[in-house]
Amino acid sequence: MAWKRxxxxxAALVCSAILGFLVLAIVLSPLTARYGVNESVKAxxxxxLPPSKLAWLGTDDIGRDLYSRLIYGTRVSLLIGLFSAxxxxxxxxxxxxxxGFRGGRFDDVIMRVTDLFxxxxxxxxxxxVRNMFGSIEWLTFIVGEVSSLRFIIFLLSFFGWMGxxxxxxxxVLALKERxxxxxxxxxxASRSYIIKRHLIPNSIGPIMVALTFSVVGAISxxxxxxxxxxxxxxxxxxxxxxxxxxxxxGAVQTGFWWIALFPCLVLVVISLCIxxxxxxxxxxxxxxxxxxx
Amino acid sequence: MFRFALRxxxxxxPTLLLVTFLVYIALRMGTDPLASxxxxxxxxxxxxxxxxxxxxxxxxxxxxGYFSWLKNFVTFNWPKSIKGSREVWPELKDAxxxxxxxxxxxxxxxxxxxxxxxxxxxxxxxxxxxxxxxxAAFVGISIPPYISAILLQLLFAVYWSKWFGNTLFPTSGVYxxxxxxxxxxxMIKHMALPTVVVAIQIIAxxxxxxxxxxxxxxxxxxxxxxxxxxxxxxxxLMRHGVRNALIPVITIxxxxxxxxxxxxxxxxxxxxYPGTGKYFLSAFGNGDFPLLMPLMxxxxxxxxxxxxxxxxxxxxxxxxxxxx
Numbered sequence: 001m002a003w004k005r006x007x008x009x010x011a012a013l014v015c016s017a018i019l020g021f022l023v024l025a026i027v028l029s030p031l032t033a034r035y036g037v038n039e040s041v042k043a044x045x046x047x048x049l050p051p052s053k054l055a056w057l058g059t060d061d062i063g064r065d066l067y068s069r070l071i072y073g074t075r076v077s078l079l080i081g082l083f084s085a086x087x088x089x090x091x092x093x094x095x096x097x098x099x100g101f102r103g104g105r106f107d108d109v110i111m112r113v114t115d116l117f118x119x120x121x122x123x124x125x126x127x128x129v130r131n132m133f134g135s136i137e138w139l140t141f142i143v144g145e146v147s148s149l150r151f152i153i154f155l156l157s158f159f160g161w162m163g164x165x166x167x168x169x170x171x172v173l174a175l176k177e178r179x180x181x182x183x184x185x186x187x188x189a190s191r192s193y194i195i196k197r198h199l200i201p202n203s204i205g206p207i208m209v210a211l212t213f214s215v216v217g218a219i220s221x222x223x224x225x226x227x228x229x230x231x232x233x234x235x236x237x238x239x240x241x242x243x244x245x246x247x248x249x250g251a252v253q254t255g256f257w258w259i260a261l262f263p264c265l266v267l268v269v270i271s272l273c274i275x276x277x278x279x280x281x282x283x284x285x286x287x288x289x290x291x292x293x
Numbered sequence: 294m295f296r297f298a299l300r301x302x303x304x305x306x307p308t309l310l311l312v313t314f315l316v317y318i319a320l321r322m323g324t325d326p327l328a329s330x331x332x333x334x335x336x337x338x339x340x341x342x343x344x345x346x347x348x349x350x351x352x353x354x355x356x357x358g359y360f361s362w363l364k365n366f367v368t369f370n371w372p373k374s375i376k377g378s379r380e381v382w383p384e385l386k387d388a389x390x391x392x393x394x395x396x397x398x399x400x401x402x403x404x405x406x407x408x409x410x411x412x413x414x415x416x417x418x419x420x421x422x423x424x425x426x427x428x429a430a431f432v433g434i435s436i437p438p439y440i441s442a443i444l445l446q447l448l449f450a451v452y453w454s455k456w457f458g459n460t461l462f463p464t465s466g467v468y469x470x471x472x473x474x475x476x477x478x479x480m481i482k483h484m485a486l487p488t489v490v491v492a493i494q495i496i497a498x499x500x501x502x503x504x505x506x507x508x509x510x511x512x513x514x515x516x517x518x519x520x521x522x523x524x525x526x527x528x529x530l531m532r533h534g535v536r537n538a539l540i541p542v543i544t545i546x547x548x549x550x551x552x553x554x555x556x557x558x559x560x561x562x563x564x565x566y567p568g569t570g571k572y573f574l575s576a577f578g579n580g581d582f583p584l585l586m587p588l589m590x591x592x593x594x595x596x597x598x599x600x601x602x603x604x605x606x607x608x609x610x611x612x613x614x615x616x617x
């Protein structure tokens with residue numbers, strides 16, 4: 001039923017296809033990338049070559065193929081997006097379900113904290129917390145230095161779970177008054193059993209939607225950090241979508257449009273596709289939606 | 294009503310203290326104010342360092358340090374910036390004024406266009422216009438401000454002058470270098486592109502809010518009553534539809550202040566616009582604790598203030614909400 005409704009959403013189908021194609025290109029990067037991540041397309045002079053047969057999307061300041069680097073960069077960014085989305089959703093589900101189910105003081109405190117963080121300008125909070133975490137030694141021992149991928153994933157998950165927790169809490173608040181939960185409680189099911197077996201499975205639709213939006217949030221969070229020079233340094237010339245978009249800043253002075261256009265385009269296409277898919281998922285899993293609306 | 298507002302504002306003060314305390318700890322740990330001071334002023338005398346520590350509340354204990362910082366802050370005995378030892382308030386004041394100008398311009402343009410588009414989309418749900426608005430809103434949401442900013446800069450800074458031989462919209466600052474005094478035309482020209490970048494986000498968000506809110510209202514019973522009274526369609530839409538649909542939108546608008554400030558920060562940096570965003574990032578890069586703390590206090594205070602406004606305005610606008 002839900003799948004049928006999802007499939008009737010044309011834009012979402014197109015977006016899934018585009019996204020699938022992109023993921024395939026990334027997974028098969030040994031085949032699809034034409035050059036190594038640090039490889040120059042030819043002997044100098046090779047910097048800032050416009051798009052041509054040699055380099056489909058042109059070359060960057062030191063003569064590397066932008067197309068190949070986009071594939072490597074997108075791989076890193078998607079990895080960050082997926083990992084931190086999964087962590088965010090997991091933590092968000094647990095916290096949201098417990099807060100919604102138990103209510104009381106715990107619920108109040110958690111929701112106040114989430115409200116505050118969600119209302120705060122994202123970049124400011126991200127940078128301040130990043131530096132604070134970076135100065136805690138035992139933490140950087142576990143999740144790596146500030147410029148490592150693991151640290152970025154940790155940081156983005158730290159901010160990501162709040163939105164999810166809110167959604168799950170809302171679901172749980174609506175569900176917990178229903179008869180089947182009462183029945184489960186009456187037959188002696190423990191709190192954690194009810195959460196695991198009844199509340200989470202029944203909220204799976206909104207959770208999936210939250211997952212898609214978390215992926216977009218994490219990818220654009222990484223890109224924002226990288227754009228301002230506080231992102232991951234994958235090392236050894238490796239790159240990320242955010243770093244590539246950050247290089248676009250220089251293109252405004254030099255006028256090499258391909259440096260700016262293509263990384264921006266890839267980032268926009270990815271977030272647009274995931275947003276559309278999330279929207280279609282919401283329509284498909286929301287039982288109150290009728291086909292006309 | 295009044296009591297509700299009063300009780301809510303009474304809560305805001307301890308929250309403000311608590312949050313600024315947390316920010317104080319985060320900044321002290323994250324920027325290491327003492328090390329940044331030594332880096333910028335390597336030959337500072339011992340008494341200068343002691344004075345700097347005293348004014349900023351950088352004692353070894355976080356709690357007493359916070360309170361000594363707070364005392365200096367509320368008595369307006371603010372420390373000078375680490376870099377260049379400048380007065381903080383004049384700089385902060387200018388930055389806030391510039392940001393407010395940009396923010397108000399962008400919000401006005403964005404909210405007006407967004408609401409209008411949203412109303413048009415809601416009139417025929419599922420129609421061609423609705424689909425177009427929905428798709429456009431999605432594209433708008435999916436374009437981060439730094440991307441639209443870069444692409445606009447590229448277009449206007451590089452290609453416009455190449456194609457047409459003049460600069461229509463300059464891409465940095467508030468005035469061209471060397472400009473003295475106030476000039477409205479130049480200012481508007483400089484603000485045009487940053488305004489567009491921030492407004493795109495606002496339009497995308499508000500058209501969707503307005504659409505869904507108005508759709509809910511249009512399906513309600515009192516709309517049918519209004520129609521059966523024989524009121525004109527326009528009057529029904531404006532007096533009964535849009536006015537009621539605005540209630541949730543206004544509430545969300547007040548909560549959205551953080552997102553708008555966030556968009557401003559990014560946009561200002563790209564357009565080299567001297568607002569709070571540039572102020573924040575340059576101060577943050579230098580680890581300039583004396584510059585950062587007042588800004589953070591103002592951000593936290595405005596977030597809390599607008600949260601309060603959201604609650605109160607909701608209660609005022611919607612007569613169905615009863616407050617004890």
